[in-house]
Amino acid sequence: xxxxxxxxxxxxxVEELSGQNIFSxxxxxxxxxxxPFAAEMDLGPRRxxxxxxxxxxxxxxxxxxxxxxxCFQCVVRCPNDIDIAAVSEALRQMTQRRGIDHIDLSHIPAxxxxxxxxxxxxxxxxxxxR
Amino acid sequence: xxxxxRIGVYICHCGTNIADTVDVQQTTKFARGLDGVAxxxxxxxxxxxxxxxxxxxxxxxxxxxxxxxxxxxxRMHEPTFRAVLEQAGLNKYLLEFVNIREHxxxxxxxxxxxxxxxxxxxxxxxxxxxxxxxxxxxxIPVGEEVLVLGGGxxxxxxxxxxxxxxxxxxxxxxxxxxxxxxxxxGLTYPTLDCSTCILAPKLSQVERHPRIEILAxxxxxxxxxxxxxxxxxxxxxxxxxxxxxxxCDKCTEVCPVTIPNEFxxxxxxxxxxxxxxxxxxxxxxxxxxxxxxxxxxxxxxxxCMDVCEPQAINFEMIQQSTKKLxxxxxxxxxxxxxxxxxxxxxxxxxxxxNVITTIDLxxxxxxxxxxxxxxxxxxxxxxxxxxxxxQCVGSRKSNPALHQHPYCSRICCMIxxxxxxxxxxKIPDAQITxxxxxxxxxxKGYEELYERARRVGIRFIRGLPGEIxxxxxxxxxxxxxxxxxxxxxxxxxxxxxxxxxxxAQDDSRDISSLLGVARDTDGFFIERHxxxxxxxxxxxxxxxxxxxxxxxxxRESSTQAKAAASRASQLMRRGVFQKEALTAxxxxxxxxxxxxxEKVCPYHxxxxxxxxxxxxxxxxxxxxxxxxxxxxxxxxxxxxxxxxIAQIDAALAERPTEKVIVFTSYWCSYSGADMAGTARIKYAxxxxxxxxxxxxxxxxxxxxxxxxxxxxxxxxxxxHPGECHYDRGDQEARTQYELLxxxxxxVGIDESRLAMEGVSAAEGKRFAEVINQLASKxxxxxxxxxxxxxxxxxxxxxxxxxxxxxx
Numbered sequence: 001x002x003x004x005x006x007x008x009x010x011x012x013x014v015e016e017l018s019g020q021n022i023f024s025x026x027x028x029x030x031x032x033x034x035x036p037f038a039a040e041m042d043l044g045p046r047r048x049x050x051x052x053x054x055x056x057x058x059x060x061x062x063x064x065x066x067x068x069x070x071c072f073q074c075v076v077r078c079p080n081d082i083d084i085a086a087v088s089e090a091l092r093q094m095t096q097r098r099g100i101d102h103i104d105l106s107h108i109p110a111x112x113x114x115x116x117x118x119x120x121x122x123x124x125x126x127x128x129x130r
Numbered sequence: 131x132x133x134x135x136r137i138g139v140y141i142c143h144c145g146t147n148i149a150d151t152v153d154v155q156q157t158t159k160f161a162r163g164l165d166g167v168a169x170x171x172x173x174x175x176x177x178x179x180x181x182x183x184x185x186x187x188x189x190x191x192x193x194x195x196x197x198x199x200x201x202x203x204x205r206m207h208e209p210t211f212r213a214v215l216e217q218a219g220l221n222k223y224l225l226e227f228v229n230i231r232e233h234x235x236x237x238x239x240x241x242x243x244x245x246x247x248x249x250x251x252x253x254x255x256x257x258x259x260x261x262x263x264x265x266x267x268x269x270i271p272v273g274e275e276v277l278v279l280g281g282g283x284x285x286x287x288x289x290x291x292x293x294x295x296x297x298x299x300x301x302x303x304x305x306x307x308x309x310x311x312x313x314x315x316g317l318t319y320p321t322l323d324c325s326t327c328i329l330a331p332k333l334s335q336v337e338r339h340p341r342i343e344i345l346a347x348x349x350x351x352x353x354x355x356x357x358x359x360x361x362x363x364x365x366x367x368x369x370x371x372x373x374x375x376x377x378c379d380k381c382t383e384v385c386p387v388t389i390p391n392e393f394x395x396x397x398x399x400x401x402x403x404x405x406x407x408x409x410x411x412x413x414x415x416x417x418x419x420x421x422x423x424x425x426x427x428x429x430x431x432x433x434c435m436d437v438c439e440p441q442a443i444n445f446e447m448i449q450q451s452t453k454k455l456x457x458x459x460x461x462x463x464x465x466x467x468x469x470x471x472x473x474x475x476x477x478x479x480x481x482x483x484n485v486i487t488t489i490d491l492x493x494x495x496x497x498x499x500x501x502x503x504x505x506x507x508x509x510x511x512x513x514x515x516x517x518x519x520x521q522c523v524g525s526r527k528s529n530p531a532l533h534q535h536p537y538c539s540r541i542c543c544m545i546x547x548x549x550x551x552x553x554x555x556k557i558p559d560a561q562i563t564x565x566x567x568x569x570x571x572x573x574k575g576y577e578e579l580y581e582r583a584r585r586v587g588i589r590f591i592r593g594l595p596g597e598i599x600x601x602x603x604x605x606x607x608x609x610x611x612x613x614x615x616x617x618x619x620x621x622x623x624x625x626x627x628x629x630x631x632x633x634a635q636d637d638s639r640d641i642s643s644l645l646g647v648a649r650d651t652d653g654f655f656i657e658r659h660x661x662x663x664x665x666x667x668x669x670x671x672x673x674x675x676x677x678x679x680x681x682x683x684x685r686e687s688s689t690q691a692k693a694a695a696s697r698a699s700q701l702m703r704r705g706v707f708q709k710e711a712l713t714a715x716x717x718x719x720x721x722x723x724x725x726x727x728e729k730v731c732p733y734h735x736x737x738x739x740x741x742x743x744x745x746x747x748x749x750x751x752x753x754x755x756x757x758x759x760x761x762x763x764x765x766x767x768x769x770x771x772x773x774x775i776a777q778i779d780a781a782l783a784e785r786p787t788e789k790v791i792v793f794t795s796y797w798c799s800y801s802g803a804d805m806a807g808t809a810r811i812k813y814a815x816x817x818x819x820x821x822x823x824x825x826x827x828x829x830x831x832x833x834x835x836x837x838x839x840x841x842x843x844x845x846x847x848x849x850h851p852g853e854c855h856y857d858r859g860d861q862e863a864r865t866q867y868e869l870l871x872x873x874x875x876x877v878g879i880d881e882s883r884l885a886m887e888g889v890s891a892a893e894g895k896r897f898a899e900v901i902n903q904l905a906s907k908x909x910x911x912x913x914x915x916x917x918x919x920x921x922x923x924x925x926x927x928x929x930x931x932x933x934x935x936x937x
Contacts, residue, residue, distance in 0.1 A: 026526075026567060026568070027567070027613055028522070028567040028593065028594045028613070029592070029593030029594055029596075029610055029611040029612075029613040030594050030595075030596050030610070031596070032593075032596070032610070032611035032613075032618070033593065033594065033595050033596025033597070033609060033610030033611045033618075034476070034596030034597060035596070038611065038618055039618060044611060044616075044618075046593075046611060046613060047616060073596075077476065077529075077596060078529070079522075079526060079527035079528065079529055079534070080527075080528055081528050081529060
């Protein structure tokens with residue numbers, strides 16, 4: 001897949017969306033070591049940040065931000081005060097803004113749509129869009 | 131002034147340091163047009179030998195009677211140029227130093243704005259220089275009595291150096307025995323020699339030395355005075371055991387009280403009568419009175435007395451006695467303490483049986499340990515076969531919630547490496563893994579020790595565990611990510627060792643306020659200059675040794691202690707100290723004898739007997755009295771009202787509404803601004819900084835004058851509450867600030883124009899923040915109507931006379 005975004009632009013965008021300075025990371029690994037879902041992730045939070053520091057746009061294809069449950073364990077323990085969950089959220093937003101939807105409202109039968117709570121819809125758009 | 135002054139102005143390029151951002155030529159040309167300026171020159175390096183010669187020649191040939199140097203911070207080169215003036219026959223108080231490097235070129239990017247600021251600062255400097263006067267300095271005799279605060283390795287080393295050089299040393303130690311943290315250690319890196327073996331000879335040298343007085347169980351109550359003249363009151367807790375004690379140890383056998391032994395980090399028990407280790411000094415045992423059954427002052431238990439053959443135990447000693455010492459110089463060697471990791475819940479220290487710290491392990495394997503030096507784990511006292519270390523516990527973390535520290539503690543890498551080698555030698559089949567972020571083996575012989583550890587098979591894994599879990603058999607499992615392989619680990623260990631860092635002592639704040647020596651944001655005492663005066667406290671006659679000034683190992687502590695001793699002896703060998711002539715002057719004809727000045731003076735330098743009198747030797751020149759005087763009857767030498775007002779007016783000569791006047795204290799916020807420069811932290815270029823010794827000097831009229839001249843805002847950048855170099859300047863600044871704030875409110879002037887913020891000498895970032903805050907707050911405000919300002923001045927006069935301080 002082609003990335004229309006340069007490394008510098010990616011970093012600038014993630015920092016803008018998340019409000020975090022990813023360059024303060026010294027790669028201690030406490031985040032991945034603390035992550036309850038690390039085993040399910042291709043990169044894990046530490047390598048997600050490392051990829052960003054190196055400006056690798058492939059990070060947009062990683063499953064890590066999508067597996068992230070926003071439990072904030074890494075945020076609480078990060079020695080450099082980086083809100084890693086906010087960085088994950090920034091990467092999710094960047095994908096969402098590209099308009100790639102895996103959930104199409106029109107494919108859900110009208111009957112079901114009535115039964116599904118609003119919040120589940122919203123949650124699905126945010127989580128399952130890739 | 132009857133005769134027009136002849137001022138020489140010199141603007142320094144500092145290579146490219148200043149010239150890159152400030153148009154030096156334009157600034158030099160501008161200065162040439164100012165009143166009283168005879169010559170104005172730019173110099174590539176003003177501090178270089180040829181430049182100094184040039185200035186001296188100009189002074190003689192051009193008959194200059196004032197000099198303005200615009201260069202770096204006066205903390206760096208003011209003494210240099212004062213010496214230049216004196217060599218050329220000018221009084222050193224006729225120099226004005228303008229800071230256009232730390233306060234301008236290093237903190238602004240935009241050349242026009244930086245040049246405008248430099249021009250303003252030079253204009254302010256010339257305006258002040260016109261009013262400078264010559265003063266004669268006082269010589270203060272300095273005797274030969276030294277107070278060493280703290281009896282750890284740093285205090286011991288400094289004390290021995292000075293006593294061997296024939297000075298009289300008083301060591302004050304709050305614990306009953308000397309030795310500090312070093313006494314607790316087993317072996318020391320990088321040579322792996324036994325800590326007690328190298329410390330004990332030093333201790334006995336201290337005890338035998340005819341010129342060292344050991345005051346153990348003692349703390350400092352108060353310190354007054356100045357170099358050559360410190361009046362120190364110490365308070366000593368009774369030991370209840372006299373020097374007759376022969377250390378036969380019979381008392382501890384019969385003492386019925388058993389409590390956790392803090393010397394062994396609570397891993398063993400001790401009695402109420404005790405000695406920490408056999409070679410401890412003072413040699414006499416001590417009774418821990420809080421634990422002793424006789425603490426109610428009734429002799430309910432006398433078993434120790436019964437068995438004591440030399441009759442060394444005496445319960446009639448006065449529990450707390452005070453003693454006054456006349457001291458000439460002081461060395462602060464109060465040390466640091468290991469970080470308590472129980473706050474980091476995920477590592478389970480204090481909850482899991484087999485999670486210990488490196489300091490705990492020192493007590494387990496030390497020759498004087500309760501196990502006799504065998505390495506065991508707490509849960510079952512078995513020898514651990516698999517041991518995991520975690521580095522940087524409590525260090526290098528900017529997570530303030532857990533009281534962790536942003537700095538590297540410098541000793542933890544080497545302690546872990548050392549311990550790993552020790553364990554390996556005692557338990558050859560032990561498997562040891564050290565989890566780290568970066569290994570810092572920076573000293574002589576340190577990298578070699580790291581290499582040795584790798585060669586004997588110690589594993590180093592990059593990536594700290596996220597957490598430790600305790601298993602049913604009391605073993606522990608580290609869960610984390612190997613950052614080099616990018617793989618998760620879950621590894622079981624018999625014993626987990628947390629490599630804890632050092633942090634400031636709990637009482638460092640008290641010591642700081644007793645001695646008026648500021649601390650950095652981490653609680654360590656600050657040096658006069660971080661690189662060039664690394665053992666001098668900012669206050670003359672006070673020196674720093676060891677970990678009180680920041681984490682250090684034994685070698686570095688010894689180095690600093692010996693350097694501090696050398697600095698102290700330099701002062702005492704000369705026998706006199708030239709005291710700066712910066713004292714208060716009373717205008718007797720205005721004085722009403724109201725005593726407000728006497729009340730606020732932190733040095734008891736003012737006595738009122740009809741009118742106020744100043745004792746010059748006691749006066750530190752802070753100017754708190756001058757601000758407090760309701761009659762404007764006190765002026766400060768070298769920081770006169772007229773000079774400060776001239777600076778304000780000059781700063782606001784052009785486009786005043788865009789500018790902010792900042793009053794700074796030399797010891798804290800001024801140095802904080804320097805720190806912003808050193809760290810190249812950018813901030814709004816409209817601040818015009820006025821250097822005072824203390825913001826307690828700021829009369830509300832100075833701030834009001836700034837507003838009258840059109841300033842957008844005024845900032846009083848003080849120290850943090852309770853950290854004043856002059857003890858209570860921050861309180862007086864607060865009083866004046868509140869007074870003016872209330873006045874502004876009364877007449878309807880937006881009070882957000884006036885701000886007061888604490889900035890310590892280490893807080894460059896904070897200095898930039900408070901400037902930016904005020905600059906953005908006042909940017910949009912409309913000019914103040916003149917009628918309101920006139921009302922404010924009138925009201926202020928009334929309020930000032932009503933102010934009655936209760937101190």
